[in-house]
Amino acid sequence: MTRWRYAAATDTGLVRQSNQDAVFVNENIAMVADGMGGHAAGEVASAMTIDLIGEGFERDQTVEGLYNAINLANLAVLNDASDHPEHFGMGTTVIVIGLTLDNFGVASPTLFHVGDSRAYQLRDGALRQLSEDHSVAEEWVRMGRLTPEEAAVHPRRHQLTRGVGVEETIAIDVLSLHAQTGDRILLCSDGLSNELTSDEIAEIASPPNSLDEAVAKLIDAAKSAGGHDNISAILIEFDSVSLAEVPIKRTVSTNRPSVAPSSNALGREVTRPKRFTWRVGAVFLVFAGLIGAFVAIMHWYAYSSYYLADDGGTIAIYQGQPSGVLWYHPVKIRDTAYSAAQLVPTDRLALAATISQPTINAAKHYAYYLHSRWMQSRGTAPVTTTTLAQSTTTTVKG
Template sequence: MTEIGRPTTAHTIPLGDGRDVVLDWAGATDVGLRRAHNEDSYLARSPLFVVADGMGGHSAGDVASDAVVRRLDEAIDGEFFDTEALEEALRLASDDIDVAAIGTELGVGTTVTGAVLSREGDAPYFTIFNVGDSRVYMLDSGVLRQVTVDHSVVQEMVQAGMLHPDDAEKHPDSNVITKAIGFGAEPSPDYWRVPARPGLRLLICSDGLTKELSASALAAALVTHPGTQDAADSLVRDAVAAGGRDNVTAVVVDVRGTVEAVDVESTVPTGQTPRA
């Protein structure tokens, strides 16, 4: 388990012409009640907010998730980040993981998901990315929406109409993912774009959170706790209390500065709603 970054409030990023983006963020993680080791890692340091959930046994999973957040942290060079730098860092992490996997029977890998502060001209936005079944949610005007789409067997069944979304977490293949960083695969994230508007709150989390808490419970915690650290702590604590079957990690990011209306269009799928 690797934690990079400290809880931060009022981090100000000048855009020029007197305009700023002001961010708050915090992260929390817990081993849960049934695992001996925490294989989750997170990075919470502007402009990168990332959660990785390692797989392959306690030592190997730790190495995989650690490699991702460390390579991304090393790649930070300024207040904004782009997909080219992201993918290069993930390729380096994949190489690190392949070395760690030598001699293992089942291979080593990790999910990774996150929000990257980016810029198009003078317009700030978050590039949301995902590989695996960790997730990013957005709370905007009191409405919670799931931004990412899981790379998992059950998600493919849901999209094919073979499984109702409410039954996905109870399916015996609910832990089987179809994409990861590692296992000899080339990193290939999916991307979405969300304007960095004041009032926006992002939740980046491992599946240890979403397997224990429903969408309504996530929304309630995010609405009830205005501070990012309080919100992250509450989510993790509630997930552990609800069963804690896996490691649990949550990173919460707020846009609370005054920024003029941006021209960047959101690419979050219309109607994308969170699953329990």
């Protein structure tokens, strides 16, 4: 069984008058939301999002269930802003890691992400960022228009390209995590990641600091570095990780056939050799291990790649294998900003058959490449800034 321990904290910081972050963590799910919008609207958005996602995950602890819960939270925040003029423009980021169940009831960690709150993995002292910031500046870094150093000081570094409660449809990044016992996962708002370097985060969040000590030190370090925004952190550590748990039903009969004693019986009790019992147990263990390994390999293979496909006239990005693998079905990750109709004929045919890509970044770039080919065929150069400006809606973190 996969289990984790956790510690969490949130702090207003040294500049903000209120805390618009919301955090929640238990034995099955961890969430950080960073609200935005004036007149406490950001606080409403983040709290509402955390509550609704938590309720949805209680009802359905699958990948699809958690994905749908985030979508429902998005619509709820959007509708609340429409019903209450004082909440106009509110929204929130959200980053979630849940122990999602497959068809066998086996739990594995899955990451869901919208906005610029971050997830990091700590393994053997090495820090790796798991999430991608959904901000204008970071999108430009991925497109090669900015260097990471330029993005760190760019005036649009806090302008989000995605957020919960901003639009009716929401693109959610979904990542299946392959955790090991002892791994630590840090979820945090940008009030932490903007103040501390990766090296500082790795040093503080790693052992020998306990989870509680690490979280407290992270908050204090971010405040010492300026504390310009609300600061939130959840740190979890995996105590145990199982690839699969497949229950094996055993039936033991207590009725044994009677055996007549032979003519040369000496009255000794005849017992079944113990070696046979151990062999049977070993066979069951090997069989269970093989099934567990098979399930784990199938899960990895099923969600190890991405592809582009036509979804109602829009080029969409999916994670998984186009035709599915056994009981694993592909999951739609996000819509791109490009129309399937606006492709050259050969690319349109290729899209109809789906176009495989190794990573989500590769899929994003290839969608842009397809669109640019169509633009060039019409004698028009593609303009990358238009897409970003339209998807951003000038939402600035509050």
